[in-house]
Every structure is written in structure tokens, then in C-alpha cells.
Amino acid sequence: MKRTTISFYTLGCRLNQSETAFIQHSFAMDDAYQIVDFRKPADIAVINTCTVTQKGDTDARRLIHKANRLNPDVSIALIGCQAEIQKNLLTNFQNVRWVVGNAKKIDLLSIIKNTRLNEPPLVITPQIPTGNFTIPITGIDEKRTRANLKIQDGCNFFCSFCEIPYARGRARSRDFQNILEEAKYLAEIGHKELIITGINVGTYRQNNHSLFDVILALEDIKKIERIRISSIEFTTIDKRILTHMAQSPKLCRHLHVPLQSADDQVLKSMNRKYTYKAFDDFIDFAYNTVKNICLGTDLIVGFPTETDIRFQKTYNHMKNSHFHYFHVFSYSRRNVAKSKKLSQTIPISVIQKRSLLLRKLSTVKRKEYYSSFIGTTQKVLFEQKKGESWTGLTDNYVRVSANCKRSLRNQIREVQCVSLENDKILGTIKRQLRKTHGKTRTK
Numbered sequence: 104m105k106r107t108t109i110s111f112y113t114l115g116c117r118l119n120q121s122e123t124a125f126i127q128h129s130f131a132m133d134d135a136y137q138i139v140d141f142r143k144p145a146d147i148a149v150i151n152t153c154t155v156t157q158k159g160d161t162d163a164r165r166l167i168h169k170a171n172r173l174n175p176d177v178s179i180a181l182i183g184c185q186a187e188i189q190k191n192l193l194t195n196f197q198n199v200r201w202v203v204g205n206a207k208k209i210d211l212l213s214i215i216k217n218t219r220l221n222e223p224p225l226v227i228t229p230q231i232p233t234g235n236f237t238i239p240i241t242g243i244d245e246k247r248t249r250a251n252l253k254i255q256d257g258c259n260f261f262c263s264f265c266e267i268p269y270a271r272g273r274a275r276s277r278d279f280q281n282i283l284e285e286a287k288y289l290a291e292i293g294h295k296e297l298i299i300t301g302i303n304v305g306t307y308r309q310n311n312h313s314l315f316d317v318i319l320a321l322e323d324i325k326k327i328e329r330i331r332i333s334s335i336e337f338t339t340i341d342k343r344i345l346t347h348m349a350q351s352p353k354l355c356r357h358l359h360v361p362l363q364s365a366d367d368q369v370l371k372s373m374n375r376k377y378t379y380k381a382f383d384d385f386i387d388f389a390y391n392t393v394k395n396i397c398l399g400t401d402l403i404v405g406f407p408t409e410t411d412i413r414f415q416k417t418y419n420h421m422k423n424s425h426f427h428y429f430h431v432f433s434y435s436r437r438n439v440a441k442s443k444k445l446s447q448t449i450p451i452s453v454i455q456k457r458s459l460l461l462r463k464l465s466t467v468k469r470k471e472y473y474s475s476f477i478g479t480t481q482k483v484l485f486e487q488k489k490g491e492s493w494t495g496l497t498d499n500y501v502r503v504s505a506n507c508k509r510s511l512r513n514q515i516r517e518v519q520c521v522s523l524e525n526d527k528i529l530g531t532i533k534r535q536l537r538k539t540h541g542k543t544r545t546k
């Protein structure tokens with residue numbers, strides 16, 4: 104029997120990645136399908152879309168063209184956030200046969216199987232459910248060493264620039280036991296690090312369980328050696344998580360807390376519910392509580408109310424902050440987000456200039472942070488080989504590269520940090536001590 108070839112591409116956030124892993128797993132378990140790389144021609148190409156910025160939209164268009172170029176007879180499934188928001192527009196693209204929103208994308212296998220030949224393009228975007236949820240299948244993504252673990256979806260915060268509450272619905276949490284079942288499965292198939300993922304993970308609530316309870320329960324899984332929290336809103340962080348992080352052997356010393364702007368007027372017009380002072384106090388607390396914690400943030404440049412002076416304020420605060428890196432996003436007007444109504448616009452050239460300034464500052468901060476580890480020994484979880492060397496991450500998000508002829512994939516090894524090169528530390532693997540019959544020998 105000729106199997107139908109199917110390829111997947113994920114745009115956007117970690118949550119989308121984890122959801123592609125679920126969907127991909129359902130196809131992997133069905134003998135009628137063969138999963139192929141997105142760079143190869145496929146009978147069906149699935150694009151899990153993102154609509155958080157204009158770039159997400161254009162990337163999806165580029166991938167549609169790519170899938171068509173590789174196979175002019177391809178059938179394309181556009182799923183996820185863009186499918187939710189721009190449903191009717193998307194069926195106009197060549198060979199798009201399915202447009203499936205977030206509520207139903209997990210059922211893509213049965214949707215495709217039940218589609219009749221020559222049926223016109225299907226648009227499936229039912230209302231997004233409101234209650235807590237379970238996920239009937241585990242995620243599997245062989246390309247990734249560190250596995251994303253979805254615990255939450257949706258958001259109630261309605262920041263004025265953001266379409267997510269419309270694309271993913273209101274905040275809801277995954278059943279606690281259902282999370283643990285998947286985590287155990289991921290541990291059994293060899294993942295050593297789990298990344299707790301959601302849209303607004305700090306709002307996790309299921310019965311009496313909070314994010315802190317999820318972390319503690321994951322730490323009890325023997326084969327899991329690292330637990331990392333993905334992006335989290337600082338207003339939702341239980342300070343017990345930080346005091347726990349300071350001494351836990353498993354919870355990674357890494358926080359990515361979106362700030363967006365360090366000017367209170369801009370924050371207010373973004374509908375962010377905090378002042379810069381409150382944010383900065385929290386960062387101080389995290390920095391002083393968890394030794395060597397890595398702190399990262401998101402910043403938006405070019406928001407309509409961001410004047411030159413307000414941008415300068417953000418820049419100066421970031422320069423003097425404890426942050427070690429920033430992700431910088433150029434503001435783009437989104438059709439269903441509230442900021443669309445703000446009349447001011449910042450010229451593209453100004454946005455590009457501001458963005459470049461912050462990106463350069465981020466590079467400087469990251470290098471300063473990395474330099475502080477030169478001469479120390481760090482534990483690195485190796486992920487992939489690039490040329491002759493293997494690269495991986497420390498628990499506090501320092502990228503380290505080391506030469507090794509043997510495969511280091513998915514191994515945690517001690518590395519002596521020797522020097523800094525661009526965006527990583529170069530190191531040498533320490534010889535591993537192994538106990539045999541009561542004696543210790545090196546390997």
C-alpha cells in the first residue's frame with residue numbers, strides 16, 4: 104500500500120510546537136501515513152500558524168508557496184491561530200484544503216480521513232471551549248531533545264496589542280493527572296528536560312493545584328532531570344517558586360518574564376496591569392533569591408504611544424537591569440486587537456532603529472553574562488551537532504559548545520568553560536567518573 108506522505112511546519116510559540124507534536128504523533132501511529140521533512144515534497148503539508156505579529160502572517164504565506172513549489176498537487180492544511188482569525192481569507196491560497204482553528208486542530212487526522220475527494224476547502228473553526236481540558240494523546244517530537252509539556256491554554260488579560268485571547272480563547276488548565284501521565288511517558292521515551300508550556304502558565308489552576316504543584320509533581324518523576332518554565336507573566340508568579348528554584352536540583356534557574364516596555368504610560372496603553380517599578384522590584388527579588396539565575400524578557404518597540412523619550416527610558420532601564428537577554432518585537436497592528444484604534448503610528452524606519460539598538464544591547468548583556476562562567480564547570484544537556492562540535496544548554500540557559508567525536512545527544516555532561524565565541528561558550532568535556540565493581544574509573 105502506498106502511504107500518504109505528510110509534512111509539518113510550526114510557526115510561533117512553544118505551545119504551537121507542543122500541539123504539532125500531539126498532531127504529528129496521531130499521524131505517526133496510523134500506517135496510512137508517512138511523515139516526511141517539510142523540505143521534501145509531500146502529499147499533504149500541515150502548517151501550524153501564528154498570528155501574533157505581521158511576520159507570522161507573512162511566514163505562513165511563504166510556507167504555502169514553498170509547499171506548492173515542492174509539489175504542485177499538494178493538499179495544504181492551515182491550522183492554529185491564523186486559521187482562527189483569518190479563516191475565510193486563507194482558502195483563497197492555492198491548494199489549501201483545510202483551515203482548522205485551535206479548538207479542532209488536534210483532530211486533524213480524523214478530519215483529513217473523512218474528507219471526500221474533490222470536496223471544496225473545509226473551514227472548521229468552532230467556538231473555543233471554556234472549561235479545563237485533557238489531551239487524549241501524548242506529544243512526540245523526535246527532533247527535539249527538550250520536550251514541551253502543555254499545561255494551560257488561552258488568556259484573560261487582553262493586552263491591547265494581542266490577538267491571543269481571540270485566537271485561543273479564555274484561560275483554561277489541563278487536568279493535573281493528565282499532565283503527569285504525559286510527563287511520565289516523555290520521561291520513559293528518554294527526555295531529560297521538560298519545558299512547562301502554555302499561553303499564561305502562571306494562571307494554571309485545576310482543583311486545588313497551581314503551577315507550583317505541577318512543578319513539585321514533575322520533580323518526583325525520577326527520570327526527569329530538568330524542569331524549565333517557559334515564558335511567564337511576573338504578576339502570576341508565586342514567590343515560593345523562586346525560593347524553591349534557589350535550592351531545587353531539577354527546577355532550572357531561568358525565568359523569561361515579558362516586560363514589553365519600561366515606560367508606565369506605554370504599559371498603560373498596552374493594558375499591562377503593572378508599573379515598571381513593580382516589575383523591577385520583582386526582578387530584583389528573583390536576582391537576589393536565585394544565584395546565577397538567567398533572566399530574559401520580551402520588549403515591543405514602536406507601540407503607537409512610544410515616543411522617543413519613552414523609548415529612551417526603556418533603553419536606559421534595560422541597560423541597567425539584571426536582564427541577560429531580550430527578545431525584541433516590532434509592533435504590528437493586528438486586526439482584532441484593541442490597539443488598532445490608537446491613531447498614532449511610528450514610522451517603520453524609527454521602529455527598525457529602536458529595535459536594532461535594543462538587539463545590540465541584548466547581545467552585550469548576554470555576552471557579559473556568559474563571560475561570568477568562563478573558568479567554571481557547568482552541567483550541559485547536549486542537543487545537536489554542528490560541524491565537529493556538540494551544543495547544548497546549562498540549566499540557566501547558557502549555550503555551550505564542545506568538541507566530541509562520539510554522540511552527546513541528550514546527555515548531561517560536565518563541561519569546563521574555556522572561552523567565549525559569538526553567542527556561545529566553548530568548553531571541554533570533563534572525563535566522566537564511572538563506578539564499576541566498587542572501583543572508580545574514567546571513560
Ligand code: SF4
Nearest residue numbers: 258260261262265267
Ligand atoms: S498576557 Fe497579554 S500578551 Fe500575553 S497572551 Fe495574554 S493578552 Fe497576549
